Amino acid sequence: MNLKLARQSKVLVIDDQVLAKGYMKYSLEELGFHNIEYIDKVNQALQAIRREHFDLIICSYDLKNEQDGYYLYDQLKQDGDIAPSTAFVFISADTTPDIVHSIVELQPDDFLAKPFTVRELDKRLSRVLQRKQALKSIYQLMEKNLPEKALSLLEQFLSEPKNSEFFPLALKTKGELLEECGYYEQAIEFYQAILNVQSFAWAQLGAVRCLIQTDHDEDAEKRILELAFKPDCKLAAYDLLTALQIKQQEFDDALESVEVATEISPRNIRRHKTALDLSRITHDYEAQFEAAKRIVKFAKNSIHDKPENYxxxxxxxxxFAMTADESQTFKLVKQTTEYLKQLKSSFPKADVDDQVKVIDARLLYLQDETDNAKALLSQLSNESWEAEELEGLLDKAKAFHEVGLVEHALNIIDVIERRCLQNPEQGKLFLHYIEQEKVEKTTITSSPKELNNAAVSHYQQGDLEEALEIFRQAFTIMPKNPSIALNLLQATAVEIKEQGLTDQAPQLIRNCIRTIENGKLTPEQEQRYHNVKSYLKDVV
Incomplete structure (x- = not known):
C-alpha cells in the first residue's frame, strides 16, 4: 500500500459485526489508514455519505439478513450519492452464486470474501485506490456535472503512454461520458472500434444503449438477443430489451422480459416495480399482485421497507379479485386483509388511515356491500387531492368508479394526470397507465365485476349485439381472463354465423384464443371451447 495514499484517504466502514469491525480496524491501521469512520446502521451511513466525501467505503453485504448492504449501494447509485472518485468495496462471508451474482450486478469497485488476510486486503485496496487516484481530476469534473470538460481531459489522459495501466477503465469512462454528453453517434463509432479489438461486455452494452437512443431499434434488438446468451451480459441484456420494448410500447413483451430479469436477480426492487407498472398497463392482474408481493418480500428489513409496499x-x-371467480376472490380478499395486518404491525405509527379506508371500501364492494362502501367513501376529505400521494389518489378514483360515482372518479384522474405532466419524474409508464385508465373509465362505466355478468345476461336473453359490446368491454380490461375470452369468442362465433365475417373478427379471435390457451378452463369450458374452435376453424 502506498503509505501517502493511505494516509490521505478518508475511509468509511459499514459493518454491524463487532468482531469483523475490530479485525477491519486492525487491518486498515496496519496498512497506514488512520482517518476511518465506523458505522453499523444503514440510515446513518446514508446520512454520512450524503454529508461528506469518502475516498473509500468498505461495506458488509451481510447487514440485517443479508439485504441492507445490497440495497444501500443500490440506493446510493440510484440517487447519485456515490461520487465517481469514491471507491466502494463489498465484503461478504457468503459466497453462494446468488449472492455473488447480486453483488456483481451492482458493479462495485471490488468484492472481497471473508475471511481475508491483511495482505489480500492490501492488494485489493491498493489496486482500487490507485485507479481512483489516477483518474481523480476527471472524476472531479464529472462530480461537478461538467461531462464535456471531463471528456476533454480524458482524451488527454489517453494520449499519454505513462497512463497505459489505466487505459481499460479510462476507455470505459470515455464511452459513458460520450453518452452523458449526448454524442450517441460518436459513441457508437467508439464502442465499435473497441469491439473490433476486443469484445468487452461494457462496450457491447454501451453500443446497444446508443443504438436505442438513435432509433436503430432493429440493430439494437439483434445485438441484445445475442448478449442474452452470454452469462456476463444476460441480466443487462434483459434490462435493455425491456427498455427497448417499453420504448416501442410492446408492453406484454416488456413484462415478460423484466420477469425473466427478476428471476435471475430477485433482490432488485426497481425491476419488480417496473413489472408492477407493466402488469397494470397490460391488465395482467395476477402478475401485478405477484410483483407487489415480491416487493414486500425483498424489501423486508431494508431501507426499501415502507408502508406503501403493503x-x-x-x-x-x-x-385481481375484481376479475376473479368467487372462490379465488375469497382467497384474494383473505390475503389482502393479511397484508393490511402486516402493515399495521410493521408500521403502527404510519399515517395511512384514509388510504386503508379506501381499501376497506373496495373490499366491501367486492362483498356486494355497495351502500356501505359508498358510506365509507363519503367520510373521506375532498380537499387535499393536490397533496395526496398519487397511488392513494388513484386507488380512491377506482373505488369511486366501482360504486358508480364515475364523474367523481374521472375528476380525480384528471388531477393525477395533471400532476404527472407537471412532474416528469413520476415516470412515463405511470403516466401511460393513467391516460389508459382515463380512457377506459370514461368509456366503460361498469366495474370488471359487473361486466361479464351483464354480458352473459344479455347473451342468454338473445340480445347478441348488446352482449357482444359488453363482452368486448370486459375483454378490454380483462384480456388475460380465459372465461371472458371464451364468452367473447362464443358470442363472436354466433355473430359470424348470423351476420358474416367482419374485418375486425380475425384479430379478435386470435387474441381470444391466445388468452384461452394460456389460461385454465373448467371441463365444461373446455368442451365449449372445443366446439366453438371447431366451428371457427371451418369459417375463418
Whole structure:
C-alpha cells in the first residue's frame, strides 16, 4: 500500500459485526489508514455519505439478513450519492452464486470474501485506490456535472503512454461520458472500434444503449438477443430489451422480459416495480399482485421497507379479485386483509388511515356491500387531492368508479394526470397507465365485476349485439381472463354465423384464443371451447 495514499484517504466502514469491525480496524491501521469512520446502521451511513466525501467505503453485504448492504449501494447509485472518485468495496462471508451474482450486478469497485488476510486486503485496496487516484481530476469534473470538460481531459489522459495501466477503465469512462454528453453517434463509432479489438461486455452494452437512443431499434434488438446468451451480459441484456420494448410500447413483451430479469436477480426492487407498472398497463392482474408481493418480500428489513409496499399489495389484490371467480376472490380478499395486518404491525405509527379506508371500501364492494362502501367513501376529505400521494389518489378514483360515482372518479384522474405532466419524474409508464385508465373509465362505466355478468345476461336473453359490446368491454380490461375470452369468442362465433365475417373478427379471435390457451378452463369450458374452435376453424 502506498503509505501517502493511505494516509490521505478518508475511509468509511459499514459493518454491524463487532468482531469483523475490530479485525477491519486492525487491518486498515496496519496498512497506514488512520482517518476511518465506523458505522453499523444503514440510515446513518446514508446520512454520512450524503454529508461528506469518502475516498473509500468498505461495506458488509451481510447487514440485517443479508439485504441492507445490497440495497444501500443500490440506493446510493440510484440517487447519485456515490461520487465517481469514491471507491466502494463489498465484503461478504457468503459466497453462494446468488449472492455473488447480486453483488456483481451492482458493479462495485471490488468484492472481497471473508475471511481475508491483511495482505489480500492490501492488494485489493491498493489496486482500487490507485485507479481512483489516477483518474481523480476527471472524476472531479464529472462530480461537478461538467461531462464535456471531463471528456476533454480524458482524451488527454489517453494520449499519454505513462497512463497505459489505466487505459481499460479510462476507455470505459470515455464511452459513458460520450453518452452523458449526448454524442450517441460518436459513441457508437467508439464502442465499435473497441469491439473490433476486443469484445468487452461494457462496450457491447454501451453500443446497444446508443443504438436505442438513435432509433436503430432493429440493430439494437439483434445485438441484445445475442448478449442474452452470454452469462456476463444476460441480466443487462434483459434490462435493455425491456427498455427497448417499453420504448416501442410492446408492453406484454416488456413484462415478460423484466420477469425473466427478476428471476435471475430477485433482490432488485426497481425491476419488480417496473413489472408492477407493466402488469397494470397490460391488465395482467395476477402478475401485478405477484410483483407487489415480491416487493414486500425483498424489501423486508431494508431501507426499501415502507408502508406503501403493503398498500400496493392490498390494492393489487383487490384489482385481481375484481376479475376473479368467487372462490379465488375469497382467497384474494383473505390475503389482502393479511397484508393490511402486516402493515399495521410493521408500521403502527404510519399515517395511512384514509388510504386503508379506501381499501376497506373496495373490499366491501367486492362483498356486494355497495351502500356501505359508498358510506365509507363519503367520510373521506375532498380537499387535499393536490397533496395526496398519487397511488392513494388513484386507488380512491377506482373505488369511486366501482360504486358508480364515475364523474367523481374521472375528476380525480384528471388531477393525477395533471400532476404527472407537471412532474416528469413520476415516470412515463405511470403516466401511460393513467391516460389508459382515463380512457377506459370514461368509456366503460361498469366495474370488471359487473361486466361479464351483464354480458352473459344479455347473451342468454338473445340480445347478441348488446352482449357482444359488453363482452368486448370486459375483454378490454380483462384480456388475460380465459372465461371472458371464451364468452367473447362464443358470442363472436354466433355473430359470424348470423351476420358474416367482419374485418375486425380475425384479430379478435386470435387474441381470444391466445388468452384461452394460456389460461385454465373448467371441463365444461373446455368442451365449449372445443366446439366453438371447431366451428371457427371451418369459417375463418
Amino acid at each position: 398498500l400496493a399489495v392490498a390494492r393489487a389484490g383487490i384489482d
